[in-house]
Amino acid sequence: MIPHQSQPVPVLESNSKAPLWLRTGFWIAIAISVAVVLRRVLALATPPRKLPPQLASLDNTFAAHTALTLAHIVPALLFVLLVPVVVFRPDRQPAWAQGIFYPLGAIVALTAYAMSLYSIGGWTERSAILLFDTLFLVSLARAYAYRSHADNLRERRWQLRAIAILLGIATTRPVMGVFFATARLTHLVPQQFFGIAFWIGFSINVLVFELWIRSVDRQRARTSSSPIPNSPMRSVL
Template sequence: MPSPSHTAPAHQPDTKAPWWLLAGFWICIAIAVAVVIRRLLALAVPARDGPPQMASLDNAFATHSALTLAHILPALLFVLLAPVIVFRLRNHSRWIDRVFYPLGAIVGLTAYAMSLYSIGGWTERSAVLLFNTLFLVSLSRAYLYRSQTDNMRERRWQLRSIAILLGIATTRPVMGVFFATARLTHLLPQQFFGIAFWIGFSMNVLIFELWIHAAVRRRKRNSQSQIPNSPMRSAT
């Protein structure tokens, strides 16, 4: 994902992200969309056959279908808007920015409510409480900088909120590994869901923070090297 800059104009692209980060972003988008579509289909047409573990999960979500829909539908719209924000497609109308923040707030608040029905118990619930709070804090900081017309700081916190939210997509491959090895580990979804949540969200947060801080340091060095008689320029 492109990183923010305090010196670049708002309409200029920032430092380009490496291909692996862009690939990870699109993979997370695809997974998140697929998960929502699959959940919508499961709610609309419950499967009568299939693995017992998946059937029990579908039943768990079906018991609070209204809350599930209130969470996943705004989440789907938020995810679909994410590429517009990430790639700075600024030819769109201002309604994109106006919708982005309310959608994020709805997703975050309903996530707290969804955590009451955590399949993985307190292990999963603790991960949701921590990373969902980080998501809402990032979204709030972005909105604050928007009100101050600080486009670059707004963008940084927007990207951070998106990276955190897409952690839910990263948990899916982790869960897949647990499902695939269940015969060896004898772990049930109630036992590994929380672990998968911690791993998935932590990976996204860690990767984004390492990248954004490296990008900011690199930009500062480049800025200093362009200043005549600066210590960095003199050293070269």
């Protein structure tokens, strides 16, 4: 059970703002996520006629499960579009944003579990999905629990953690691009490297966020006269 916050939690002021590289990475991840979903929707609606065999095989896999794919990627797109509102307007979120953030996240997580049954990368990819999707769902649940206790600051910490995990799907794309570009040298096919790309992409996001947020905590602890461990930030990006 989460204890009720009986006293205000100190927050960082201007020095809580994330560095430029992190903010840049955030927007790049948003752009990649949106582009990936739009490309998949278009491919499902009007399948391209001329594609390399490997890409054509990927499109066919998703097309074989069109309903489930759309049930996952459409809510994921809406969630990603909502993310900047949650991140940059923590104290001025409109009621509709607060009302759909958690349901959308839950739908994305649950449909991701279902889609893992058809993982292109087999059990290597499936294990990454199961782990990081569970971490995403746990982070959402923790954030919602803090919300029910009116602990907005700790709710925000877990919201940001969930967002960082979700955007790991965007980080996997450049990793996959490297594998595709070097396929002639490595002789690896998507069934072999998709799982590796998932592990690398999601791990990068989780590690970067955790290391950064802990560095902010240490900075706050050094500058605060009465530090409270694990205090979240009101504005971080």
